[in-house]
Amino acid sequence: MRAIVLNGSREVVVKTVDAPTMEAPTDVLLRLTSTAICGTDLHIYEGRMGNFSGNVIGHEPLGIVEEVGSAVVNVKVGDRVTVPTHICCGFCLNCVRGFTDACLTVNPGTTGGAYGYPGMGGYMGSQAEYARIPFADANCLKLPGEPGDEWENDFVLLADCFPTAWHATELAGVSPGDSVAIFGAGGIGLLAAYSALRFRGATVVYVVDYVPERLQKAGEIGAVPIDFTKGDPVEQIKAEQSKRRKGAKSTYRGEEAMSGVDCGIDAIGFQAHDWTKKNIIENPNIVISALGKIINPTGRLGIVGVFVNNDPAPVSDLAGKGEVVVPWADLFKKDIVIKMGRDHDLRYNRHLRDLIIAGQAKPGMIVSHRIGFDAAPAAFRKFDERKDGYIKIVLDPQAKA
Ligand SMILES: [Zn+2]
Numbered sequence: 501m502r503a504i505v506l507n508g509s510r511e512v513v514v515k516t517v518d519a520p521t522m523e524a525p526t527d528v529l530l531r532l533t534s535t536a537i538c539g540t541d542l543h544i545y546e547g548r549m550g551n552f553s554g555n556v557i558g559h560e561p562l563g564i565v566e567e568v569g570s571a572v573v574n575v576k577v578g579d580r581v582t583v584p585t586h587i588c589c590g591f592c593l594n595c596v597r598g599f600t601d602a603c604l605t606v607n608p609g610t611t612g613g614a615y616g617y618p619g620m621g622g623y624m625g626s627q628a629e630y631a632r633i634p635f636a637d638a639n640c641l642k643l644p645g646e647p648g649d650e651w652e653n654d655f656v657l658l659a660d661c662f663p664t665a666w667h668a669t670e671l672a673g674v675s676p677g678d679s680v681a682i683f684g685a686g687g688i689g690l691l692a693a694y695s696a697l698r699f700r701g702a703t704v705v706y707v708v709d710y711v712p713e714r715l716q717k718a719g720e721i722g723a724v725p726i727d728f729t730k731g732d733p734v735e736q737i738k739a740e741q742s743k744r745r746k747g748a749k750s751t752y753r754g755e756e757a758m759s760g761v762d763c764g765i766d767a768i769g770f771q772a773h774d775w776t777k778k779n780i781i782e783n784p785n786i787v788i789s790a791l792g793k794i795i796n797p798t799g800r801l802g803i804v805g806v807f808v809n810n811d812p813a814p815v816s817d818l819a820g821k822g823e824v825v826v827p828w829a830d831l832f833k834k835d836i837v838i839k840m841g842r843d844h845d846l847r848y849n850r851h852l853r854d855l856i857i858a859g860q861a862k863p864g865m866i867v868s869h870r871i872g873f874d875a876a877p878a879a880f881r882k883f884d885e886r887k888d889g890y891i892k893i894v895l896d897p898q899a900k901a
């Protein structure tokens with residue numbers, strides 16, 4: 501089969517590789533109809549998550565069940581399904597408690613496995629024509645419709661992008677009336693803004709980035725785009741917040757101390773750009789530092805951007821160990837609740853699917869490019885360089901270009 505294979509640092513190639521085969525009676529084989537490229541793939545592409553060269557990349561599949569293991573009871577040949585990035589068994593202590601991303605079965609000795617991801621169990625990536633799905637009954641989310649229909653670009657985002665974005669709003673406890681600051685307008689940041697505004701009742705969402713097309717998309721969603729090349733994003737958000745008061749006096753005494761936002765989300769992670777420097781350089785501390793300043797006392801932070809502890813090209817010794825400088829004193833003084841980590845996919849994905857089916861949610865509106873495998877190497881390059889409006893890319897294994 502054809503697949504997207506990492507070829508050293510900052511290059512992918514389209515290669516013919518052995519198709520996966522059934523390994524256990526609990527497996528199914530999927531023939532993929534869509535498979536998305538994720539911002540997380542760029543960390544891998546840049547060689548920042550360890551050596552992954554020679555492996556198939558990708559973890560966001562949508563497809564049709566082609567073969568079913570003898571122990572699978574709930575999925576049959578021909579079913580249209582997507583599966584979470586994070587593989588789960590469905591029966592371990594963490595799975596039964598709803599922490600399916602921290603499954604204790606799929607990556608023995610640690611928590612959590614995933615497709616096409618270094619250090620997460622060695623499962624083949626999903627940017628390919630076929631994918632083997634372990635523990636199919638637990639992982640497969642059944643979907644209506646047929647390949648290429650109006651939902652194709654929406655359903656593929658149920659593997660990771662939409663539930664992880666929702667998870668970010670869940671971690672940050674976004675509730676009716678809240679103001680929210682989101683750092684990062686990639687797929688996750690944009691769908692977190694969408695979730696916060698459309699489904700969780702946020703009154704205002706600020707989305708911080710520097711890529712014009714992403715900021716424009718944030719505006720289309722109804723968020724307030726904050727371009728960090730135009731000045732300190734914390735000051736910009738504070739200025740916007742005071743404008744929103746339209747000169748109204750405080751309802752309560754001392755409200756000036758609440759001039760920031762109620763909720764903050766980091767949708768960037770360790771490769772954040774330092775907006776205080778002229779040249780683009782990384783600073784893994786900058787987002788938490790900004791969130792510490794902009795979050796209101798008693799506020800809540802949700803951190804879903806990726807952090808790693810085995811970065812082969814760190815910006816500092818501390819960063820190389822995955823250690824980030826956090827403004828604990830400010831956060832402590834302000835009573836901030838901080839939650840972080842991977843998406844507990846199975847808690848959300850069927851609800852989000854039902855919002856799509858009901859016509860309430862259209863997450864596919866963030867897909868900027870739908871292309872064939874042959875166009876993937878150039879698309880990775882441009883996505884990595886943040887060029888030409890590559891916001892969210894979906895690969896179509898059947899397409900010729
Ligand atoms: Zn992803």
Ligand SMILES: [Zn+2]
Pocket residue numbers: 588589590591592593594595596602603604605606
């Ligand atoms: Zn499990």
